[in-house]
Amino acid sequence: MVDAAPGNDAVVSASFWTRLNENRTVLGLWFMLPAAAFLIFFLAYPLGLGMWLSLTDAKIGRAGEFIGFENFTWLWGDSVFWLSVFNTLLYTVVASVIKFAIGLYLALLLNNNIAFKAFIRAIVLLPFIVPTVLSAIAFWWIFDSQFSILSWALIELGIIDQNIDFLGTPNNARASVIFANIWRGVPFVAITLLAGLQTVPQSLYEAATIDGASKWDMFRHITYPLLTPIIAVVMTFSVLFTFTDFQLIYAMTRGGPVNATHLMATLSYQRAILGGNLGEGAAISTAMIPFLLSAIMFSWFGLQRRKWQQGESDD
Amino acid sequence: MFNIDRRSLLKGSTALALGAALSPADLLGYAKAWAADMKFTPEAGAELRLLRWKRFIQSEEDAFLALIDAFSKATGVKVTVESEFMDDIQPKASVAANVGSGPDLIWGLYSTAHLFPDKLIDLTDVADHLGSQYGGWVPAAETYGKGDGDNWINIPICFGGNYLNYRNSMIEKAGFKEVPQDLDGFLEMSKALKANGTPMGMALGHASGDGNAWTHWALWAHDAYVVDENDKVILDSPEAVKACEYVKALYDTWIPGTASWNDGSNNKAFLAGEVSVTNNGISIYQKALTENMTDISEDMDHAFYPVGVSGEPTELHVAWSLMAFKYSKYPNACKALFEFILSKPQYDDWLVGSVAYLTHPLNGYDNNPIWTSDPKRTIYRDCAKRTLTAGGKGSVGERAAAALADFIVVDMLASAATGQTTPEEAVQQATRKAKRIYRG
Numbered sequence: 010m011v012d013a014a015p016g017n018d019a020v021v022s023a024s025f026w027t028r029l030n031e032n033r034t035v036l037g038l039w040f041m042l043p044a045a046a047f048l049i050f051f052l053a054y055p056l057g058l059g060m061w062l063s064l065t066d067a068k069i070g071r072a073g074e075f076i077g078f079e080n081f082t083w084l085w086g087d088s089v090f091w092l093s094v095f096n097t098l099l100y101t102v103v104a105s106v107i108k109f110a111i112g113l114y115l116a117l118l119l120n121n122n123i124a125f126k127a128f129i130r131a132i133v134l135l136p137f138i139v140p141t142v143l144s145a146i147a148f149w150w151i152f153d154s155q156f157s158i159l160s161w162a163l164i165e166l167g168i169i170d171q172n173i174d175f176l177g178t179p180n181n182a183r184a185s186v187i188f189a190n191i192w193r194g195v196p197f198v199a200i201t202l203l204a205g206l207q208t209v210p211q212s213l214y215e216a217a218t219i220d221g222a223s224k225w226d227m228f229r230h231i232t233y234p235l236l237t238p239i240i241a242v243v244m245t246f247s248v249l250f251t252f253t254d255f256q257l258i259y260a261m262t263r264g265g266p267v268n269a270t271h272l273m274a275t276l277s278y279q280r281a282i283l284g285g286n287l288g289e290g291a292a293i294s295t296a297m298i299p300f301l302l303s304a305i306m307f308s309w310f311g312l313q314r315r316k317w318q319q320g321e322s323d324d
Numbered sequence: 325m326f327n328i329d330r331r332s333l334l335k336g337s338t339a340l341a342l343g344a345a346l347s348p349a350d351l352l353g354y355a356k357a358w359a360a361d362m363k364f365t366p367e368a369g370a371e372l373r374l375l376r377w378k379r380f381i382q383s384e385e386d387a388f389l390a391l392i393d394a395f396s397k398a399t400g401v402k403v404t405v406e407s408e409f410m411d412d413i414q415p416k417a418s419v420a421a422n423v424g425s426g427p428d429l430i431w432g433l434y435s436t437a438h439l440f441p442d443k444l445i446d447l448t449d450v451a452d453h454l455g456s457q458y459g460g461w462v463p464a465a466e467t468y469g470k471g472d473g474d475n476w477i478n479i480p481i482c483f484g485g486n487y488l489n490y491r492n493s494m495i496e497k498a499g500f501k502e503v504p505q506d507l508d509g510f511l512e513m514s515k516a517l518k519a520n521g522t523p524m525g526m527a528l529g530h531a532s533g534d535g536n537a538w539t540h541w542a543l544w545a546h547d548a549y550v551v552d553e554n555d556k557v558i559l560d561s562p563e564a565v566k567a568c569e570y571v572k573a574l575y576d577t578w579i580p581g582t583a584s585w586n587d588g589s590n591n592k593a594f595l596a597g598e599v600s601v602t603n604n605g606i607s608i609y610q611k612a613l614t615e616n617m618t619d620i621s622e623d624m625d626h627a628f629y630p631v632g633v634s635g636e637p638t639e640l641h642v643a644w645s646l647m648a649f650k651y652s653k654y655p656n657a658c659k660a661l662f663e664f665i666l667s668k669p670q671y672d673d674w675l676v677g678s679v680a681y682l683t684h685p686l687n688g689y690d691n692n693p694i695w696t697s698d699p700k701r702t703i704y705r706d707c708a709k710r711t712l713t714a715g716g717k718g719s720v721g722e723r724a725a726a727a728l729a730d731f732i733v734v735d736m737l738a739s740a741a742t743g744q745t746t747p748e749e750a751v752q753q754a755t756r757k758a759k760r761i762y763r764g
Contacts, residue, residue, distance in 0.1 A: 068722065069418045069439070083760060088753060154581020155593045176529075176584035179744070263530035266583035267739045282415060283532075283729040285439070285722055286761075 060298075062291035069285045080292035089268050090293065093276040097300075099183065100272060101251045104190045108247055109240075111191070112198025117228075119199070120206045130200070137196035145260035148189040152176050152261070176262055179269035186270050189257050194250065198243055205239030206232065245308035252301060273297050346673045351390060354669055355398035362399075362664070363453055366657035371402045374661075375417075375427040377410040377644070380607060380681065387677025395664045401657045414439075414725075420649065428652035429661065434468045434643035434714055437478035438721030441471040444478060445648040445655050450662045451476040458666070458688030462708045465685035468643045468720055478647035479662060482682040485641050485707030486537040488627040489608050491620075494522040494600035503601070503627035507545060510630045511573055517600050518577040524601040525578045525593060527585035528738040533642065534587050535734045538603045538629070540640040542574075543567045543733050544716060545632025550727060550758050551718035557762050560755040568740035568747030575741035583742050595620060603629075606680045606704060626703050628710070641711040644682070680704040718762075726761045 029035050063080055067073030084090040119130055136144065151158055152175035160172040176182045213231050222230070255274040258264060264271035264279060271279075273293055281290020346354070374392070379385035385407075392403050406427065408416065413432035420426025421440040430436065437444055451469060455461050461469070464483070471477040488503055495503065498516035514524050527535040543549070548563035575582065579599050582589075590602040595612060597620070602608075612621035632638050646665075648658035665671060666686065675684060675692045680701035684692065685708050695705040715724035727733075736754035740747040 069415055071418075071422075071439075087756075089757075153592075154584055154589070155579070155596065155598050172580065174581045174584070177581040178583070178742070182584065262584065263586060265529040265738075267735050267742060267744055280730065283411065284726040284761075285414070285729070286726060 059291050060295050062287055063295040065288045067287040067291075069282070069287055073288055076288070080289050081296070083289070084292055084296065089271065090276065090296075092268055093264075093271040093273050093293070094296075096183065096270060097252060097272045097274075097297075100187055100190065100254070101248060104187050104194065104251050105244065105248050107187075107191050108194045108198050108251075109244060111195050112243075113202055115195065115199035116202035116206055117232075119203050130203070133199055134196045136193050137200075141193065141256040142260050144193055145189065145257045148185070148192075148257075149176075149261045152185045177266055179266060182262055182266055182270050186258055186261055189261065190251060190254060193257070194247060197250075198247055201243045202236065202239060205236050205243075209235045241308045241311075245305055248304045248308075249301060252297065252304065346669065348390060348394070351394045351670060351673060352397055355394035355664070358664060358667060358670075359398040362660055364450070364656050364659035364663055366399050366401045366660045367654045370400075370654035370657035371404075372429060372652075372654060372657055372661065373404045373406065373427040374429040374431065375406050375408060375413065376431040377413055378407045380605075381610060381678060384674070384678035384681055387674045390677075391665065391670050391674050394670065395661060399657075399660060399664075401654070401660070403661065417647075420651075424651045426649070426651075428654065428658055429646060429648050431481070431644065431646045433725065434480060434645050435721055435725030437645055437647040438471065438725075441477045443650055445650055445652070445658060447476040447479055447648065447659070447662065448474075450659050451479055454479075454663065454666050454686060458668070458686040459690075460687050462685055462687065464643065464708060464711050464713050467713045468645060478645040479666070480643040480645045480685050481662075481665060482678075483641050483643050483685060483708040483711065484533075484605055484681065485683050485704040486534065486603055486605055486639075487703055487707070488601060488629060489594060489604050489624060490601040490627060491522070491597075491623050492625055493623050494520070497522070498600075503630075505628065505630050507570065507630050507632055511570070511577075514574050514577040514601075522600040523577060523579040524574075525582045525585070525590060525599040526603050527587065527590055528575065528583045528734065528741060529585045529589070530731050530734065531585060531587040531589075532728070532731075533605075534590060534603055535585075535731070536728050537640050537642075539571070539733045539737050540712075540716070541629045541638055542571050542737065544638035544640075544712060545630065545634075546570065547633045549716040549718075550732065550754075551715060551762055553717050555715070555718045555723065555762050557755060557758045559758050560751055564736075564751045564754075565747045568737055568750050571737040572741045572743075572747065583738055594624075606701060609700060610679055610681070625700050628703060628706075637710040638712060639707065639710050640714070641683075641707040643685075643708075643711075643713075683708045723761050727758060730757060730761065732757050732761075 030039075062073070064075055064077060065073035066076050066079070115133060119126070119133065123129065150156065154172060154174055154177050157172060157175060159175075160169070163169045163173070164171075174181060175185045209232060213235075214227055217227050217231060253274050254272060255278065258270055258272055258275045259278070262270045264275045268276075273296065277290045277293035277297075279290075280293065281287050284290075376388075379388075389405060392405055395401065396403050410433075413430065414436050416426070417430045417432055417436050418439055420430065421443040424443075447469075451461070465480045468480045469476045469478060490503055494517060495501075495513060498513060498520050500513050500516070504510050504513055517523055526538045528539075529535060543564065546563045546567040548559065548561055548567050550557065550559050552558045579593065585593075590599070590604060591608050591611070593599045594602050594604070594608050595617065606626075609621060609624060609626070611617075612624065628637065629639055646662065648655065648662070652658055665674075668688075671684070671689065672692050675682065675689060676694050678694075680694055681704075683704055683706075684690075690705060692705075695702050713720045713724075714728060715721070718724060732754050736750045739745045739753070740750040745753065
């Protein structure tokens with residue numbers, strides 16, 4: 010008796026189990042499980058936790074209680090938070106546009122047959138290889154209020170007569186950190202676009218040349234449309250990296266002078282980790298999500314439209 | 325092997341009196357003599373892990389490790405010392421407190437212990453014992469050391485002084501024999517120095533050490549405080565506006581660029597001769613000495629901050645606090661280590677090694693040779709006695725620490741000084757931030 014009962018059950022469940030596992034949909038789910046687990050544990054869970062924290066008054070080392078949208082209401086009236094939103098948007102838009110322009114220009118140049126091509130391509134990558142913190146410290150010296158090499162050179166040349174206060178006044182400081190970000194980000198854009206350029210079939214250019222197209226026509230009607238998917242990817246990444254930048258700002262200005270260069274990421278760190286208000290810091294991070302999502306949406310649904318890719322105008 | 329008698333103790337004290345460090349053998353000798361008579365006996369087979377902040381001065385760390393080494397050899401308690409960047413200590417301590425495992429002892433900032441007072445070993449007996457042995461604790465040490473009640477939850481084993489550093493020749497040329505000790509005189513000196521082309525400069529950027537130190541002095545010197553004794557925000561006051569106006573007047577006479585200065589900028593500028601007066605710990609002087617920059621080291625000296633309207637010093641110096649966790653399997657070994665660190669002569673030896681970068685919290689160490697062997701270091705002796713605590717009039721602990729970490733006072737004075745807002749607006753914005761931190 011004792012043996013028989015589980016035996017009967019086993020027959021029933023085994024057949025159900027087998028049938029279940031022969032179902033293609035179920036099998037598919039099984040195969041997706043490792044990837045799903047990976048995504049849930051390492052992406053969805055931290056993201057969800059961050060959003061949950063933003064609804065609590067958690068402090069470092071203490072769980073905190075649910076307080077609804079209190080953190081967000083407070084941030085809504087916080088001038089420093091809005092300043093950081095403004096700074097982040099300014100930083101992202103200006104740096105991304107310039108990075109794209111310079112990157113595309115460099116990619117077009119490097120796509121030509123020039124001497125020492127491989128060597129020059131390697132050099133272009135350098136700023137991207139140097140650890141960000143190191144380059145940030147180098148820029149911190151370059152923009153130092155007393156020991157700036159730029160100020161020194163301009164004074165020696167007789168162009169100015171006192172040091173430029175690069176990081177001490179709001180607009181100078183913003184320009185300086187944006188410059189550093191551009192310097193660092195251009196290689197990524199340039200090299201990726203260069204890779205894209207090499208996938209454009211040479212025959213299209215030959216045909217266009219026979220038809221008497223000018224250089225600009227070729228760029229406008231062949232290169233640019235065929236490059237659009239790559240541009241969409243590159244610029245999405247570039248915008249995401251720039252929007253969430255932390256190291257450059259933290260090493261160069263720590264958000265100063267008087268919060269003029271605080272980005273949302275650095276303000277979040279200052280409030281959450283240094284100030285101990287995890288909930289409020291998490292709320293600042295959570296507030297970044299809509300901006301990031303809209304950047305992604307714009308790239309994927311906008312730039313990837315088939316008509317754009319075929320060089321036609323939007324209708 | 326190490327027979328310590330009265331004669332060799334005296335010999336050791338003489339060596340210290342000359343400012344020389346104890347030899348490892350001597351140190352071990354003292355440690356063994358101490359261990360024979362220690363108040364807290366470590367558990368058999370005890371092992372400790374101690375997490376500390378990364379040193380700023382090599383000789384301080386050397387002396388500290390020598391001290392720990394002597395403790396291990398004398399008591400048989402193995403102590404592993406780990407060090408981390410200062411900003412990382414507090415998060416790690418919080419995690420350790422919450423998960424109930426980690427280093428037995430953590431040496432961090434004054435505020436850390438107040439985040440989780442109930443997870444820490446009660447150190448009242450250690451503090452009472454040490455206080456009775458060495459002339460009592462300075463008031464700030466007691467405030468930082470005790471939790472909400474009367475029990476000690478951590479012990480500020482040292483303070484880090486931050487005072488005015490100045491160039492003798494430059495202030496003399498501006499017509500001053502010494503740094504004026506009143507607010508008006510100080511401003512006059514700043515103007516005169518600017519007129520001479522040798523301006524002052526102190527950090528108005530997000531410099532957590534130097535920036536917070538002098539801006540809190542400036543605020544408190546005008547009798548303005550962020551909170552009162554009950555942690556009620558009282559920043560929005562005519563006194564705070566006056567403090568903003570005073571700092572703006574100072575800033576207008578300073579070297580350009582101080583709004584971007586961090587903790588290292590003033591050191592560089594002072595050592596390069598670009599500024600005549602700044603605020604700092606002993607590290608500028610120490611660097612000038614060790615790198616043979618005699619034109620700087622011989623010409624510079626240190627001064628107290630001017631005393632403000634209350635007639636009492638209103639300085640802010642950092643306290644470095646050591647705490648032991650309840651989850652430690654060896655609470656007595658922890659207590660023994662506290663006792664050993666803060667006892668003579670090894671604490672004396674460590675003070676000598678830290679060359680006035682660190683200051684004692686126990687009055688009995690006023691006679692340490694480091695305070696008199698070089699008169700330029702002397703004023704740092706008094707920083708623990710003169711300092712207010714991090715909350716000003718209010719409590720110490722996480723809210724005071726959050727206000728410092730968020731640069732409320734620095735940003736208020738900086739935005740008024742640089743003209744980004746009027747002093748009144750600056751005070752109102754800072755008040756709003758303070759109210760948030762001190763809510764409920």
